[in-house]
Amino acid sequence: MTTLISSELSATIQAMTRQWSDDLRRSLRPLLDPEVLRTFQRNFLPSNLRDYVDEVSAHQVYEFLQQEGIPLYLVPRGATAVRLLRAGDRQARRKVLSDRYSSIVEDCESVLDGAQHPAVSEEVAFMRDGIGAMRAGHTKSAQALFTVTLDSLISRFYPDRHARTQITVRQSAGIPDIIDSMGVHQAFVWLPVWNAHEQFWKEKGDEIPHHYSRHASVHGVSKRQFSKRNCVQALMLVTSLIGYADDLVSRERD
Template sequence: MDYWKSGKFPYIGLVGDFDWQERFGITDSLEGFRDHYRVNVEFPWAKDIADKARNLTVSQPVFPNLAESFLVTSGVQESLKHAFEVFQDEREQLFRSAQENLDYALRHIVPPIDFGRLLLPPNLRDYSDEVSPAEVLDFVEGEAIPMYLVPRGRTAIRLIHAETRSERRAILGDRYTTIIDDCADVLEACEHKIIRSEVEFAVEALEAMRAGYNRTAQGMLTVLLDSIVGSFYPGKEKRTITNRKKEHDPPELLLEMSIRESLVWLPIWNAHEAFWPYKGDPVPHYYSRHASVHAVSRKQFNKRNCVQALMLVTSLLGYANHLACSLD
């Protein structure tokens, strides 16, 4: 899937408008170029023309024919030709000097911009040398594990580099406690009033997990996820998010999203993989919203699936908080 077709990049505008000459400290260099041009090109050229003009003896003859006219004016032509040759040489030298100064500025003055780092979510920006934005997008396209805000960078790197779903689930179990802590930090930072109620329920589920009631928490988090998704997409579009058919590519709604939005919504879409008990679909061992609601069982309700549901809710609430704060 080509995530770049939409041309939407959430970090465009991060730097903002500014005066490039001043920002990169090359104003002085450009002034130097202009001084060099005036001293070494304009002044010598003008002086050369003036000297040659003084040496010319041109009266006001009556030209009997074009041949005589050409002979009289040939001296002026030669002077102008020589002057323009000097000007061309000086111009080429100036441009070479300007290019050398600009190359130096780009190498030594302008700070390098790591665009890959800017495109990564905040929890992964310190790991731009270990993972690329394309790898993160590829991961969330196929998993119901979010990468936006949670989990912490080192855990996220382990999950992305794991080769199988079994390995990823093992990591979820191994990092169960630290992932809860990561989610607690993000939820604590969600201060906007518009999501206050949802954050309270998420924190209550999180505390239930810490107390050992992960099944209770998974039920709460699954219902809460439904509620928040419905707040974002109250109409027919909700079915686009909550109706993930097996072996189908993401819908156009998701393809048109920015990178940040994709990191939030693709895992939620994957968590809504089709599950039809009456068709004989087996209960999956990995987290499934539909199985959690329609097939309550020990196979579906477990610590790994619970912490996965917590991550989905936390990532979505963190995104909602950021969006609401930016619109204030």
């Protein structure tokens, strides 16, 4: 009798499990549709990369921005961003900045043209002055202007010094909590800003880096740090942040 009950119970459980599995597959089928997954992935990408959803993923963008001070949010245009993502190392990425210098400036101008909210108008005006200096060949002056504009914007976003320090003092212990707790797009904006704030202590004998460094730009004036590549990188960082800020305040107004 016990064996019979056990057999019936086992058969019942197996039937219920099969039914549950069939129901689960049916309920998940819409989510597993390739076009649904593609749309889901596309929405996670920055707007300038959404037309390239078949070539890059949001995960790739995040991994890139975890280690690099070059933004991919709003700027540069998608084709240039894909080239940056595919570049094998920092030297290759910096070459992309050189090769696409003029078009990157145009991309940044386009974003700045679209930033119409009065809350960012002063920063936009300074950025236009900096672009004018770039086009006149004064990239060192422009890089200095972009760097102080970056400082100003960060202070507006994070007036609290403790919170701001998590952005402006890049430790080697990993992504700070303030960024780790952000949504995907917000993290896309702030990760390269954080990376651009790697520690630099001239008094401790740190070598001035060739790549863009906010602290080296301010505390280590040198031809190694002030260059066309670093100038356009600083332009991209501030433009990305201005575009993000403009979008935030515009949505709040609406």
